[in-house]
Amino acid sequence: MTTLTRKQREVRDREAQILEVARNMLLEQGYHGLSMDRIAEALEYSKGTMYQHFSCKEEIILALVNASLTDRLVIFRKAASYPSRPRERIAAVGVGVELFVRLYPHHFKLEQVLRLSSVWEKTSPERRQFMHHCESQCVGCVSGIVRDAIAQGDLTLPEGVTPEQLVFGLWSMSFGAQTILASSTSLVDIGIGDPHRALAQNQARLLDGYGWRPLSSEFDYEALSERIAREYFAKETEQAMKLAQKANRNSA
Amino acid sequence: MTTLTRKQREVRDREAQILEVARNMLLEQGYHGLSMDRIAEALEYSKGTMYQHFSCKEEIILALVNASLTDRLVIFRKAASYPSRPRERIAAVGVGVELFVRLYPHHFKLEQVLRLSSVWEKTSPERRQFMHHCESQCVGCVSGIVRDAIAQGDLTLPEGVTPEQLVFGLWSMSFGAQTILASSTSLVDIGIGDPHRALAQNQARLLDGYGWRPLSSEFDYEALSERIAREYFAKETEQAMKLAQKANRNSA
DNA sequence: CCGTATTTTGACAAGTCGTCATTTTTCAAT
DNA sequence: ATTGAAAAATGACGACTTGTCAAAATACGG
Structure with missing residues (x-):
């Protein structure tokens, strides 16, 4: 080798x-x-x-994004394998995304640049394909959990609603919140003190809205998330801690 | 004058x-x-x-965004004044946003460019302030509806959840979905045939998750939206139609 | 018609990106 | 060691940016 x-x-x-x-x-x-x-x-x-x-600087950006996306997929797969009820596995994905954001604080800024048509159009098909692969695998992880929930009777989607539509809801909310967060100086002004918490709660409520049991009122969501982070994602959480400390030291 | x-x-x-x-x-x-x-x-x-x-091209972009944002605020205010129960007024905002997107198909592409730090930082404080004004007024419109709903007993937010947090949920989901839409060629691949419909349904479910009555199962959400578009936003809907026709003619 | 004030101009400096003929380095075969 | 062909590294170059500013053109009150 x-x-x-x-x-x-x-x-x-x-x-x-x-x-x-x-x-x-x-x-x-x-x-x-x-x-x-x-x-x-x-x-x-x-x-x-x-x-x-790299044939152009756009390729460098895409390469950077692909690097973090590769790790995101690892996290998603691990989260989807969390050995528990589907509703808790979804919570694990949420924890995973938050860890990912902390491990790659730059990712959403880069993804934002990449989504500009004049940047995207200069990238190579190979790297694009890789990115799409990562993305669809991530979506697949989550929609797999949704399907498991349906199979186990924890969730019943209305006529005409696909699992992918629900995943789109989680995805767009997460993506939107992270993008706003990455590019907005003052979310506090509007009255959002802890955006990550707000995001997590809103996502939980979205699932509640679809009637996915157990509802967030039926278990301690925060405690579960905390436990998943501490136990199941112990290694990643520690890594994120270290990174935060390093950032603090640098700014001090 | x-x-x-x-x-x-x-x-x-x-x-x-x-x-x-x-x-x-x-x-x-x-x-x-x-x-x-x-x-x-x-x-x-x-x-x-x-x-x-314009002192730089970034100022032009912000001027363009501010122009559409001004109209968006008009739409938001009108939607918030829809004479009905808060839950239906929120639906009116949803209809308004969709109309806005159709009237200004370019808006989200521009906003995406604007959110790049290297673009944003070149803009003038005056124009920035105007943009922030429009944004916070829009958020204010929606959180006003939320507060009305609470006052009327249609909605009870849990301890520690502010109206702004709920608005953040709607906002991030809408923003995320529109941004993904504006910059992604293939949402169909993933299994999202009608993203606008998916977005509307997900937003409705989010509100359901917070227990905002009437729940989306308790009334015909689609029919209501359609009626609001046709009657309350008659002028805007017609305008959007014309624009779509023109776009069709051009592409033909 | 004149002289001042304002507006418009485009050559310019400083900086991009991506190319490609030259130069330099590498390395297997002698 | 020496050689020589193949591979890699170089940086000057052309074609493009943005933003400036002295000079030319224009407007306009007296």
């Missing part, structure tokens, strides 16, 4: 370096702050070499 | 022309397709003149 020549290893490492530098540039200086010249300068390579790794 | 010199009128008209040209450019060629040079060329003015109207 490890039959990579020194050259090949060098190339692979450099790719990682490019992504690392690009991520920081994007984070610190936004989309316009990302420039091929400056990445090359930072790594002490020429611009031409950069273009041997 | 009409004490504008010919010169002043010229200037005002030109501003409208700039926005018109810029909107089409953005729509047809995306963010990267918008260039000051090309706007100037299209209007047969020099670039310098453009910069007398």
Whole structure:
């Protein structure tokens, strides 16, 4: 397996370096702050070499997004395998998403850039496909849980409503909230003190609205989430903690 | 009132022309397709003149967004004044948003661009403030309805849940769905045939989840929405129809 | 008709991206 | 070691940005 020549290893490492530098540039200086010249300068390579790794800067952005999306899928799969009633497995997905957001605080900013048509259109079919794969697998994880709930009699969807429609509800709410969060300075002004909590509660209420049992009033939702985070996602939670501490230290 | 010199009128008209040209450019060629040079060329003015109207292209984008946002606020206010039970007034807001989306199909694409930090940061405080004003007024409209519902006994929010939190739920879901819609080619692949309908139903279920009466099962939600669109928003609906026809003609 | 005030202009500086002919490096075969 | 062909790295270049500003064109009151 490890039959990579020194050259090949060098190339692979450099790719990682490019992504690392690009991520920081994007984070610190936004989309316009990302420039091929400056990445090359930072790594002490020429611009031409950069273009041997990525055909344009949009490809770098998509590569970054795909990297976090890969990890998100791992989290989704683990959450969907949480050995419990479907309603609790959905809660585990919610916990997973929150952990993901904490582990990749930049992800939604990048995804936002990527969704611009003039950025998206420059990306390669290969990377696009990979992204779509990750996305549809994530949707599939959740709709699988929905189907299990129906099979077990915990949930009955009305005529004409598909599991995917319900998943779309959770997805759009989560995506919307995270995007607003990532790009809005002042959510507190409007009266939302703890947006993550608000999101979790709203999602729970959406499921309640579909009559998915047990209803959020029938069990301690917060306690469950906390337990899932602490026990089932122990490793990820710890990692997120460390990252938060590091961020604190840097800002201090 | 009409004490504008010919010169002043010229200037005002030109501003409208700039926005018109810029909107089409953005729509047809995306963010990267918008260039000051090309706007100037299209209007047969020099670039310098453009910069007398807008200090940068980001300002143009925000001006466009503010224009549609102004109309959105009008729609929200009208919807909130729908003379009926709060639950139906909320439905009217939903109808209003859908009409808005149809009247300004470009709005969410532009808002998406605007939310990029590197775009937002270049805009002027005056225009930012105007946008925030529109947004908080819209949120205020909806939270007013929520408060009315509580006062009338149709809705009881649990301890620690504010009306704004519920509004955040509706907002994030709507925003998320519209953004996904505006930037995703293939929602059908995932199994969402009619996203607008799916959104409306999910929002209704969210309110059901909070126990806001009458529940969506207790009245014909679709019929109500249709009636509101046809009767209460007659003018706007007709306008949207015309726009759709025009779009069809153009694509044919 | 004149002189000032305002508006318009487009050449310019500084900065992008992506290309591609040259140069440099690598490495297997001698 | 030496060679020479293949692969990789380079950076000057063309074509594009945005935003500025001295100079030219225009407007307009007296």
